[in-house]
Amino acid sequence: MSSHTNGVRNDWTIEEVRELYKLPFLELVYQAASVHRKYHNPSEVQVCTLLSIKTGGCPEDCGYCSQSVHHKSAVEIQPLLQPEDVLKAARKAKEAGATRFCMGAAWREVRDGKAFDRVLEMIRGVNNLGLEVCCTLGMVSEDQARKLKEAGLHAYNHNVDTSPEYYGKVVTTRTYQDRLETLKNVRSAGITVCCGGILGLGESEEDRISMLHTLATLEKHPESVPINTLVPIEGTPMQDNQPVSVWEFIRVIAVSRILMPESMVRLAAGRMELSAEAQALAFLAGANSIFAGEKLLTTPNPEFERDMELFSVLGLKGKVPDNAEKSMRAANA
Numbered sequence: 001m002s003s004h005t006n007g008v009r010n011d012w013t014i015e016e017v018r019e020l021y022k023l024p025f026l027e028l029v030y031q032a033a034s035v036h037r038k039y040h041n042p043s044e045v046q047v048c049t050l051l052s053i054k055t056g057g058c059p060e061d062c063g064y065c066s067q068s069v070h071h072k073s074a075v076e077i078q079p080l081l082q083p084e085d086v087l088k089a090a091r092k093a094k095e096a097g098a099t100r101f102c103m104g105a106a107w108r109e110v111r112d113g114k115a116f117d118r119v120l121e122m123i124r125g126v127n128n129l130g131l132e133v134c135c136t137l138g139m140v141s142e143d144q145a146r147k148l149k150e151a152g153l154h155a156y157n158h159n160v161d162t163s164p165e166y167y168g169k170v171v172t173t174r175t176y177q178d179r180l181e182t183l184k185n186v187r188s189a190g191i192t193v194c195c196g197g198i199l200g201l202g203e204s205e206e207d208r209i210s211m212l213h214t215l216a217t218l219e220k221h222p223e224s225v226p227i228n229t230l231v232p233i234e235g236t237p238m239q240d241n242q243p244v245s246v247w248e249f250i251r252v253i254a255v256s257r258i259l260m261p262e263s264m265v266r267l268a269a270g271r272m273e274l275s276a277e278a279q280a281l282a283f284l285a286g287a288n289s290i291f292a293g294e295k296l297l298t299t300p301n302p303e304f305e306r307d308m309e310l311f312s313v314l315g316l317k318g319k320v321p322d323n324a325e326k327s328m329r330a331a332n333a
């Protein structure tokens with residue numbers, strides 16, 4: 001089925017995506033803002049917190065990443081954390097107002113065994129706090145996805161990163177098809193999908209259009225679409241990449257909003273380089289989620305207080321979690 005009664009489409013053609021991408025800038029932002037208001041409360045922004053539960057030593061060769069063993073970056077290796085430490089961080093995030101807690105592991109894939117069982121325990125714990133739990137653990141099988149779902153996982157993050165055409169220039173240790181396979185496994189387990197990409201990998205405008213086309217023509221749109229801009233990491237092949245223009249970044253946000261009207265579009269990595277005014281424009285163009293807290297996985301992120309100041313200036317407020325009822329119960333417990 002390609003078109004739904006609520007106007008959400010997944011039969012976008014590449015020409016349609018290109019046409020949107022090439023609209024005059026202000027016309028594009030206006031159209032995106034109009035769509036945003038139809039599907040979302042424009043004054044609500046989802047606040048997510050990230051925690052790296054296993055850092056560095058990853059066997060994949062993603063050209064942008066600080067955690068790959070193939071690059072000489074300065075990241076400190078940290079083995080899998082203990083569930084009680086993760087819960088401590090999750091409680092802190094909740095107290096600060098986060099409603100979604102995302103745990104990232106520098107793994108190529110999940111392997112059954114003690115480490116995976118520990119992650120399942122973390123998921124149960126964070127879920128019990130009434131937070132929406134998200135994980136990003138590399139590739140997962142259908143059976144592993146089912147176990148994650150049973151533990152209470154709300155969302156799984158697995159980015160396509162760039163276009164299928166450019167992917168081989170970014171990573172060689174896995175294929176685009178591998179990525180799509182994991183996304184399918186996550187979907188069939190009934191977990192919501194968080195899937196987006198990174199700008200600034202050296203891709204062309206056509207690659208950005210093609211990535212957006214890939215995301216918008218998935219059988220079901222990802223419930224969240226994180227848009228990252230490259231945080232250049234010394235020691236990686238992309239350390240000297242040209243920074244992404246803020247106009248291009250806002251274009252990608254706006255086109256994502258128009259193509260995937262129901263999805264949450266997240267300003268992910270790269271906010272350290274974005275001015276308050278640029279972020280305001282991004283929120284106008286349909287972004288409605290951020291990662292908050294001083295650190296992403298291995299790189300810095302704006303200070304929480306700064307973000308709250310920006311919310312106050314723009315009249316924005318944090319969104320309540322999808323499992324709000326449970327959150328109320330947890331708060332009253």
Ligand code: SAM
Pocket residue numbers: 064065066104105106107108136137138139157158159161197198228229230231232233269270297
């Ligand atoms: N290892 C798992 C995987 O690759 O799926 C999960 C963790 S990985 C760090 C999650 C995502 O973070 C990547 O897919 C990429 O989109 C983003 N990312 C990683 N390093 C980045 C960087 N230096 N700048 C911007 N985004 C980055």
Ligand code: DTB
Pocket residue numbers: 050066102104136157159196197226227228231268269296297298299300
């Ligand atoms: C996503 O799209 N961005 C987040 C989250 N999903 C896991 C990760 C950003 C990582 C930025 C680089 C770092 O801190 O190492």
Ligand code: SF4
Pocket residue numbers: 058059060061062065066067068105106107108138
């Ligand atoms: Fe490993 Fe993920 Fe980094 Fe790639 S992006 S090197 S899979 S941690």
